[in-house]
Amino acid sequence: MAVEFEAIRAEPAYRKVAEALMERILDRTLRYGERLPSETELARQFGVNRSTVREAVRELQGNGLLGRRRGSKLLVVTRPEADHVAEGVGRALVLHDVTYRDVWEALMILEPPIAEAAARRRTDADLALIAAAAANFAAKNEGTESAAFHAAEFFRTVGAATHNRILMLGHEPLLQLLEPSLRAMMGKVPQSRARITTAEKRILEAIRSKDVESARSWMTRHIRDYSKGYEIAGIDLQSRLEG
Amino acid sequence: MAVEFEAIRAEPAYRKVAEALMERILDRTLRYGERLPSETELARQFGVNRSTVREAVRELQGNGLLGRRRGSKLLVVTRPEADHVAEGVGRALVLHDVTYRDVWEALMILEPPIAEAAARRRTDADLALIAAAAANFAAKNEGTESAAFHAAEFFRTVGAATHNRILMLGHEPLLQLLEPSLRAMMGKVPQSRARITTAEKRILEAIRSKDVESARSWMTRHIRDYSKGYEIAGIDLQSRLEG
DNA sequence: TCTCGTCCGATTGTCCGACAATCCTACGAT
DNA sequence: ATCGTAGGATTGTCGGACAATCGGACGAGA
Numbered sequence: 001m002a003v004e005f006e007a008i009r010a011e012p013a014y015r016k017v018a019e020a021l022m023e024r025i026l027d028r029t030l031r032y033g034e035r036l037p038s039e040t041e042l043a044r045q046f047g048v049n050r051s052t053v054r055e056a057v058r059e060l061q062g063n064g065l066l067g068r069r070r071g072s073k074l075l076v077v078t079r080p081e082a083d084h085v086a087e088g089v090g091r092a093l094v095l096h097d098v099t100y101r102d103v104w105e106a107l108m109i110l111e112p113p114i115a116e117a118a119a120r121r122r123t124d125a126d127l128a129l130i131a132a133a134a135a136n137f138a139a140k141n142e143g144t145e146s147a148a149f150h151a152a153e154f155f156r157t158v159g160a161a162t163h164n165r166i167l168m169l170g171h172e173p174l175l176q177l178l179e180p181s182l183r184a185m186m187g188k189v190p191q192s193r194a195r196i197t198t199a200e201k202r203i204l205e206a207i208r209s210k211d212v213e214s215a216r217s218w219m220t221r222h223i224r225d226y227s228k229g230y231e232i233a234g235i236d237l238q239s240r241l242e243g
Numbered sequence: 244m245a246v247e248f249e250a251i252r253a254e255p256a257y258r259k260v261a262e263a264l265m266e267r268i269l270d271r272t273l274r275y276g277e278r279l280p281s282e283t284e285l286a287r288q289f290g291v292n293r294s295t296v297r298e299a300v301r302e303l304q305g306n307g308l309l310g311r312r313r314g315s316k317l318l319v320v321t322r323p324e325a326d327h328v329a330e331g332v333g334r335a336l337v338l339h340d341v342t343y344r345d346v347w348e349a350l351m352i353l354e355p356p357i358a359e360a361a362a363r364r365r366t367d368a369d370l371a372l373i374a375a376a377a378a379n380f381a382a383k384n385e386g387t388e389s390a391a392f393h394a395a396e397f398f399r400t401v402g403a404a405t406h407n408r409i410l411m412l413g414h415e416p417l418l419q420l421l422e423p424s425l426r427a428m429m430g431k432v433p434q435s436r437a438r439i440t441t442a443e444k445r446i447l448e449a450i451r452s453k454d455v456e457s458a459r460s461w462m463t464r465h466i467r468d469y470s471k472g473y474e475i476a477g478i479d480l481q482s483r484l485e486g
Numbered sequence: 487t488c489t490c491g492t493c494c495g496a497t498t499g500t501c502c503g504a505c506a507a508t509c510c511t512a513c514g515a516t
Numbered sequence: 517a518t519c520g521t522a523g524g525a526t527t528g529t530c531g532g533a534c535a536a537t538c539g540g541a542c543g544a545g546a
Contacts, residue, residue, distance in 0.1 A: 062305020095322035
C-alpha cells in the first residue's frame with residue numbers, strides 16, 4: 001500500500017454541459033437576466049442530444065442559476081435570490097437534525113451583533129422599514145400565522161439595515177426555521193405577543209438613536225425572552241425541526 | 244381593478260415528480276443513504292416517461308438532495324453537506340457582487356461571538372483540533388495556497404467548537420470566500436504570516452482557558468489585522484470577488 | 487479460505503425521432 | 517390604441533433503442 005491513487009471519475013456528458021454553462025454564468029459571459037439559447041441550439045453547439053442538454057439545464061435550475069420568469073417558459077440566467085438559497089440551506093439543516101435549541105442559540109449569537117451593526121449603519125429608509133415591521137407585528141392581532149411572519153420580518157429588516165449581503169443571506173435560513181417554531185410557541189403563549197411588541201419597540205428606538213450598545217443588549221433580551229416562551233409553551237428544545 | 248388574481252401556473256410533470264420525491268425525502272420516507280428505485284421503476288410508479296424522471300432527478304441532484312457515492316452510479320438520498328451547500332451560497336454571493344469589504348465586515352460581525360461561544364462550549368477534542376489548525380498554519384511555510392487554506396481551517400475549527408450546526412453551515416460560505424482573498428493578500432504581505440500566527444496562538448489560549456471575553460477580543464483584533472493586510476497589499480476593498 | 491476471472495442481469499447515459507401545447511411576434515381589423 | 521389572429525419557435529413529453537458499466541453471483545485456482 002505504498003501508493004494511493006485518486007479516484008478517476010468519468011463525468012457524464014450532462015455534467016460537462018452543466019459545468020460549461022455554469023462557467024459562462026460565473027464569468028458573466030452569460031449575464032443576469034439574459035436569455036439562454038434554445039435547447040436545440042445548445043445541443044448543436046455542444047454536439048450532444050437535446051435530452052442531454054435538458055438534463056444539464058435541470059441541474060442548473062436546481063442550483064438556482066437558471067430559472068424562468070413568472071409564467072414564461074423561456075429560460076433566463078438568474079442569480080439565486082436570498083429566499084431560494086435559504087430554502088436550500090433550510091432543507092439541509094432540517095435533514096441534519098437541527099433542534100429548536102440550535103436555532104435559538106444561533107439567534108442568540110448572531111442577532112445581537114447584527115442589531116449592533118444595524119444601529120451603526122442604518123439609513124432613514126432602513127429605519128422606516130424596521131418601524132413598519134414592528135408596527136405590523138403590534139397591529140396584526142389576527143392569527144398566529146401572520147404574527148409569526150411579522151416577527152421574522154422584523155429580524156429581516158434589521159438584518160437589511162446592516163447593508164451586508166452576506167449577513168442578509170446568511171441569516172435568512174435562520175428566519176425560515178424560526179417562523180414555524182414561533183407559530184407553535186405563540187399559539188400556546190398568547191402573552192408573548194405583548195412582550196415581543198415591547199422588545200421590538202425598544203430595539204427600534206435604540207436603532208433610531210444609533211445607540212449601538214443598547215441595540216445589542218435589547219436584542220439579547222428579546223431573544224432570551226423567546227426561550228422563556230418555549231419553556232412556558234412546554235416545547236422541548238431538544239426536539240428536532242420538521243420539514 | 245377591484246380584484247387581483249394570483250398567477251396560475253401549470254407545473255410541468257418533471258417538477259411535480261421532483262416535488263413528490265423531495266417530499267418523501269424531507270418526511271424521511273426515503274431515508275438518508277437509502278437507495279432510490281430505478282428510473283424505470285420510478286417512471287412506472289409516477290406514470291411518466293423515463294426522460295421525465297431523469298429531469299426531476301437532475302433537479303434534485305442540483306439541490307444536493309440526491310447524489311451518488313464515489314464511483315458508483317446508483318443514486319442515493321444524500322443530505323447536502325456543508326461544503327456543497329456553501330458552494331451554492333458562495334456562487335450566489337459572487338453573482339450578487341459581493342465585495343472584499345462585505346466579506347471582511349461579515350467576519351468582523353460573526354467571528355467574535357463565535358469565538359466567544361467556542362470558548363464557552365469547547366470540548367477537549369475541539370481544542371485539540373483548533374490547536375492542530377493553528378500549528379499547521381505556523382508550521383507550513385510552503386506556499387501561500389496552503390497557508391490560506393490553513394488560515395481558513397482555523398476559523399472552521401473554532402466554528403466547530405460551538406457545536407451548532409447552523410453556525411457551522413452558515414459561516415462556511417464566508418470561509419470559502421475568504422480563502423482566495425487571503426491568498427492574494429498573503430502573497431503580497433509576507434509579514435502578515437507572523438501576525439496571524441501570534442493572533443491564533445492568543446485565541447487558542449483564550450479558548451483553552453475558557454476565557455470568553457478574551458477569546459472575543461482577540462478574535463476581533465485578529466480580523467482587524469486582516470483589513471490592515473489588505474490595505475498594505477493595496478487591495479481595493481470595494482472591488483468585487485470573482486467566481 | 488481467500489482471491490481472482492468471468493458471466494449475466496440491471497441500471498444508467500445517450501441518442502433519435504416525433505408531436506402536442508404553448509409561447510412569442512408580427513400583422514391586421516375594429 | 518386595443519384586440520384578435522396566424523405562423524414560427526420552443527418547450528414538455530413520449531416511445532423506443534443501444535452501448536457502457538455496475539453489482540452480484542458463481543466457480544477456479546493458490
